[in-house]
Amino acid sequence: MKTFAGFWRDGAKVQPEAKHWSDCKCIFAIQKHDNSLGMRLRKYDEWDRVYWLDTTTPTELTPQEAFELLKMIFPMLTGIEKDRQRDYTMKGDRYAEANINWGDTTKYPPKQKWRVPTDADKGKRCRVSHDGEYWSPRDHTFITEFRGMYLASLPNDVPFYHKHCEVLDE
Numbered sequence: 349m350k351t352f353a354g355f356w357r358d359g360a361k362v363q364p365e366a367k368h369w370s371d372c373k374c375i376f377a378i379q380k381h382d383n384s385l386g387m388r389l390r391k392y393d394e395w396d397r398v399y400w401l402d403t404t405t406p407t408e409l410t411p412q413e414a415f416e417l418l419k420m421i422f423p424m425l426t427g428i429e430k431d432r433q434r435d436y437t438m439k440g441d442r443y444a445e446a447n448i449n450w451g452d453t454t455k456y457p458p459k460q461k462w463r464v465p466t467d468a469d470k471g472k473r474c475r476v477s478h479d480g481e482y483w484s485p486r487d488h489t490f491i492t493e494f495r496g497m498y499l500a501s502l503p504n505d506v507p508f509y510h511k512h513c514e515v516l517d518e
Contacts (some may be wrong), residue, residue, distance in 0.1 A: 354403040355413060359395030367404055376401040408447045411456035424482075429455040462514035465498065467491045469515045476500050476510035489514055 357364075371392060377388045377398040377424070388400065394473055404406050409417070412430065430450050465474060474490040475483045476498065488500040491507055498513030 354401045355406070356399045357402045359398045359400055362402075363395045364402070366402060368400075368402055408449050411448055411450060411453050415456045427455060427457055454500050461517040463517045465493065465513055467492070467516045472515045473513045474498075474500055474513050477512040478510060480512045483512075488513075 359377070368375060376385065377392075377400040378385050380397055380399065382394045382455045388398065405486070415425070415428050418428065430448075430453070437482040450475060463477065465472065469490050472490050473487045476488050477483045486502055488510075489500060489504055490513060491499040493499070493513075494509070497511065499507050499509055500513055501507035
């Protein structure tokens with residue numbers, strides 16, 4: 349006998365189908381606004397307000413679902429990526445197979461992309477450097493660019509000019 353706990357689905361993105369309903373025609377759901385747990389009956393029509401528990405055994409996983417499951421087994425896991433010989437490669441030496449719907453994704457979590465800030469990025473979290481190689485380990489806030497230098501500050505601290513500054517490309 350197999351046992352599968354399930355995945356919490358965002359009702360705004362995925363609504364239950366006939367295969368998801370139990371014999372009593374109910375599904376566990378958590379309200380988004382207050383995290384209260386309850387049962388939803390088949391006639392429920394406000395799925396966008398809840399996360400619901402999908403207990404059907406999946407035949408396919410998203411890269412995020414695969415990563416979250418593997419992270420429980422291998423807590424040191426930092427990411428997975430698509431592999432041509434196998435369905436995915438874990439960062440490191442271990443390999444495994446699973447039916448993952450990669451779509452356009454090749455890695456999970458996606459690699460962060462940094463870029464030079466513009467005026468539209470004022471107030472955003474940034475990283476700073478003076479040599480372009482060693483980046484400050486603390487998050488700064490981008491203030492402005494002036495004559496090829498970047499003004500940024502740490503929380504509750506005096507702003508300083510830095511030679512290099514980047515914000516996350518979101």
